[in-house]
Amino acid sequence: MNRAESERLEARFAGHGYSAAATPAGADVIVVNSCVVRKHAEDKVINKLANLKPFKKARPEVRIALTGCFVGQDSPELRKRFPYVDDFLKPGEIPAWLSKEDCSPVLPSVSGVTAYVPIIQGCNNFCSYCIVPYRRGREVSRPIQEIIDEIKNLVSRGTREVTLVGQNVDSYGHDLEGKPDLADLLTEAEKIDGLLRVRFLTNHPKDMGPRLIGAMTRLKKVCRQINLPVQAGDDSILALMKRGYDAADYRALIERLRAAMPDIAITTDVIVGFPGETEERFKNTYDLLAELKFDAVHSAAYSARPGTFAAVKYADDVPAEVKKARLAAVEALQEKISTAINSKMLGQTVPVLAETYDKERWQGRTSADKLVFFNGGNDLAGKEVPVVIEKTSAWSMQGKAVEI
Numbered sequence: 001m002n003r004a005e006s007e008r009l010e011a012r013f014a015g016h017g018y019s020a021a022a023t024p025a026g027a028d029v030i031v032v033n034s035c036v037v038r039k040h041a042e043d044k045v046i047n048k049l050a051n052l053k054p055f056k057k058a059r060p061e062v063r064i065a066l067t068g069c070f071v072g073q074d075s076p077e078l079r080k081r082f083p084y085v086d087d088f089l090k091p092g093e094i095p096a097w098l099s100k101e102d103c104s105p106v107l108p109s110v111s112g113v114t115a116y117v118p119i120i121q122g123c124n125n126f127c128s129y130c131i132v133p134y135r136r137g138r139e140v141s142r143p144i145q146e147i148i149d150e151i152k153n154l155v156s157r158g159t160r161e162v163t164l165v166g167q168n169v170d171s172y173g174h175d176l177e178g179k180p181d182l183a184d185l186l187t188e189a190e191k192i193d194g195l196l197r198v199r200f201l202t203n204h205p206k207d208m209g210p211r212l213i214g215a216m217t218r219l220k221k222v223c224r225q226i227n228l229p230v231q232a233g234d235d236s237i238l239a240l241m242k243r244g245y246d247a248a249d250y251r252a253l254i255e256r257l258r259a260a261m262p263d264i265a266i267t268t269d270v271i272v273g274f275p276g277e278t279e280e281r282f283k284n285t286y287d288l289l290a291e292l293k294f295d296a297v298h299s300a301a302y303s304a305r306p307g308t309f310a311a312v313k314y315a316d317d318v319p320a321e322v323k324k325a326r327l328a329a330v331e332a333l334q335e336k337i338s339t340a341i342n343s344k345m346l347g348q349t350v351p352v353l354a355e356t357y358d359k360e361r362w363q364g365r366t367s368a369d370k371l372v373f374f375n376g377g378n379d380l381a382g383k384e385v386p387v388v389i390e391k392t393s394a395w396s397m398q399g400k401a402v403e404i
């Protein structure tokens, strides 16, 4: 979401004749797009802002703007803390001094082969650990036609794959007239000439319904890949997290997805060291990961976010070194699983969308979102190229384009 919003800000600035500076030293405006999903991310923002303080002193004419989830509702407090920052913008907000008359709809200035397109902003779920609903507010969907027009425009400028993004894309449309859903949006996107692929990020297991699975199965352009955050495999932890499903519900959903699309790649997100996570409860998460064998797992150690239900009500009682060890255990397990899954692709020829070319090698992704580096002619950008896979690892693959 932040990447999508950075691209859109860049487009706004480009509409006023700005272009990206290579370093802050060469900039007239500096925009810091922040994330506070974990403490580590927030610390990075604070460090970045601290580094800008002497910079602003030396060049007071440089305008500094802070945006993203660090801003939220409490900007008076932030103004006191960072007086040298000129603008505090809520996520997705455009600086008032930048006229709103340019480029409508707002589009990335230089479109790449792939692009992110926000479809819904905010979240109504209030998982107990999560700060997002406090910072981004309640769900607001963009109308289907606006999204489709934006994708068509991107395609006319060379984009071939779009990722529809939102905190919870499964909630898409409930606040719009006629209550369209993500399946309806995907059905409309399928009709766009020149668009080769559509992905979406991210889903909530309690909100993902059969209509979406049906659309994924039916539509040719929708990639065979989904991110479905489980967060924990232990029912008592899931209840403390207020996720609204248990491990059995989640398992059943994975079974439905795999029955409908045997070739689907599924990734997940996991938090280890949540308050109350005993060794036994952690083992339930570990065992679920071992059983369901995801293509990739994005794991993180629990970090209390001030103001959330979990931070207020639960003691952060898992010691840091235990969290670290659990994280390492999940990562080691997943490396083995990803290595085994990816090794099955050895020798296969798969379509790869060629994205970028560097040092005489292409980088692209399969429909299942596997990263592939391959050799081939230098005019392949934006094409789906058959690539024979010659080497695999847990993280990526290598191969060469098959002569057509």
Ligand code: SF4
Pocket (backbone or CB within 6 Å): 123, 124, 125, 126, 127, 130, 131, 132, 133, 167, 168, 204
């Ligand atoms: S669904 Fe995602 S964004 Fe919404 S509260 Fe839960 S973790 Fe946060």
